[in-house]
Amino acid sequence: MLFNSWQFAVFFPVVWILQRFIKGNARKWLLLAASMLFYMFWDAKMVLLLLFTTFVNYFCAIGIEKASSPRTKKLFLALGLCAGLGILFTFKYLNFFASSFGFDITLNLILPMGISFYTFQTIGYTIDVYRATYAAERDPVWFCLYVSFFPQLVAGPIERADRLLPQLKTSSRPDGDTLWSGICLMAVGFFKKLVVADTLAKGVNLVYNNLGDYTGLTLVMATVMFAFQIYCDFSGYSDIARGCARTMGVELMHNFDAPYLSRSVREFWRRWHISLSTWFRDYVYIPLGGKNRRALNTMITFILSGLWHGANWTFVVWGALNGAYQMIESAIRKKPRAWLGIPVTFVLVTFAWLFFRANTLGDAWYVVTHMLSGITSPLSYLKAGIASLDLTYAGAGILAAEMAILFAIDLRVDKRLPERVRPVLTMLLIAVTVILATKGAGSAFIYFQF
Numbered sequence: 309m310l311f312n313s314w315q316f317a318v319f320f321p322v323v324w325i326l327q328r329f330i331k332g333n334a335r336k337w338l339l340l341a342a343s344m345l346f347y348m349f350w351d352a353k354m355v356l357l358l359l360f361t362t363f364v365n366y367f368c369a370i371g372i373e374k375a376s377s378p379r380t381k382k383l384f385l386a387l388g389l390c391a392g393l394g395i396l397f398t399f400k401y402l403n404f405f406a407s408s409f410g411f412d413i414t415l416n417l418i419l420p421m422g423i424s425f426y427t428f429q430t431i432g433y434t435i436d437v438y439r440a441t442y443a444a445e446r447d448p449v450w451f452c453l454y455v456s457f458f459p460q461l462v463a464g465p466i467e468r469a470d471r472l473l474p475q476l477k478t479s480s481r482p483d484g485d486t487l488w489s490g491i492c493l494m495a496v497g498f499f500k501k502l503v504v505a506d507t508l509a510k511g512v513n514l515v516y517n518n519l520g521d522y523t524g525l526t527l528v529m530a531t532v533m534f535a536f537q538i539y540c541d542f543s544g545y546s547d548i549a550r551g552c553a554r555t556m557g558v559e560l561m562h563n564f565d566a567p568y569l570s571r572s573v574r575e576f577w578r579r580w581h582i583s584l585s586t587w588f589r590d591y592v593y594i595p596l597g598g599k600n601r602r603a604l605n606t607m608i609t610f611i612l613s614g615l616w617h618g619a620n621w622t623f624v625v626w627g628a629l630n631g632a633y634q635m636i637e638s639a640i641r642k643k644p645r646a647w648l649g650i651p652v653t654f655v656l657v658t659f660a661w662l663f664f665r666a667n668t669l670g671d672a673w674y675v676v677t678h679m680l681s682g683i684t685s686p687l688s689y690l691k692a693g694i695a696s697l698d699l700t701y702a703g704a705g706i707l708a709a710e711m712a713i714l715f716a717i718d719l720r721v722d723k724r725l726p727e728r729v730r731p732v733l734t735m736l737l738i739a740v741t742v743i744l745a746t747k748g749a750g751s752a753f754i755y756f757q758f
Contacts, residue, residue, distance in 0.1 A: 497547030571649030
């Protein structure tokens with residue numbers, strides 16, 4: 309079920325009203341049933357895969373806690389990791405690696421929605437129990453709800469059990485200010501997705517799906533537009549997810565912190581997709597040795613992060629580029645001033661995004677080799693670029709203004725909002741509601757494919 313669909317527009321108010329008045333164990337079962345229904349709207353059969361991954365790690369965590377010897381603990385840990393990662397590898401990576409290394413193996417498998425997210429959430433939990441970070445959850449229903457809680461099930465944030473489970477169990481009712489801030493957060497998220505990201509996607513898709521027809525500044529503009537598209541698309545999803553959860557008394561992890569205002573690529577990754585960045589830090593980078601072999605461990609971590617995003621060599625290059633940027637920054641050491649660091653970081657990150665967006669390495673190479681070709685008069689090429697991206701000057705100006713407003717809101721949205729800001733966000737919510745009612749189901753969020 310998409311957040312930007314009429315089904316969700318019916319589903320969420322009904323679930324919210326029911327959970328508001330139902331307490332105790334009944335509320336637990338209600339939220340679990342709602343989460344299963346939410347996932348079944350995509351493919352009912354894949355719920356079985358979700359439940360299998362969930363319960364294997366549930367029993368492995370209990371086995372770890374009950375085990376009397378370190379060897380037995382490791383066996384249960386290995387079982388949990390192999391079950392989760394094995395399923396993820398089969399559905400997401402088997403065909404990719406088989407074709408890459410010349411094996412004639414092709415399985416017609418549909419990639420389960422959200423599999424990368426809930427796999428990381430479950431195996432992170434099992435590792436934490438093994439490390440004795442917290443105790444294993446004994447109630448299978450609570451654990452299943454922790455894994456499948458519908459606001460964050462298919463695209464995060466990737467939550468830790470010691471943060472999410474206690475909130476689910478307390479069943480606290482948010483006060484008026486908290487409820488309103490959740491609604492405002494949802495409004496901002498819908499605005500990012502429906503008004504900004506989907507508009508930018510038209511120009512980006514036009515260019516990247518027909519690369520041979522474009523050169524020069526048009527390629528540059530499409531790549532910059534994608535940088536803002538993916539930000540508004542993914543942070544928009546996170547805002548909607550967090551807003552939904554907040555209205556039910558659950559505070560999900562803050563996943564974005566104005567990443568394009570970063571002064572270095574390392575800082576960017578402390579601000580972008582924070583739940584994934586911290587997951588790779590805690591479960592990959594630090595176990596590899598952390599700063600002891602910083603360059604190698606950073607590169608391994610970011611290549612794996614690239615592969616997490618997709619089974620394509622373009623994602624591997626994207627991850628490797630981000631790793632290489634940070635290795636260079638570590639060698640330079642001195643952090644630049646904001647006036648220089650912010651634009652340089654944005655250029656570096658945006659250049660890496662072209663590999664993320666390109667369908668193949670050949671397409672990415674075409675963009676790299678043609679993005680600066682034929683630029684003699686930047687102004688004339690800017691005009692031509694706007695026209696070729698199916699934008700009017702007014703449309704381009706409105707988009708720029710919308711993004712500026714969103715960046716300003718991002719810096720304030722999790723703080724207590726001034727009274728004068730509330731009517732603006734109310735108007736945003738009304739505008740989004742009208743858009744939802746008139747345009748039907750919107751496009752899927754980019755990160756649903758991961």
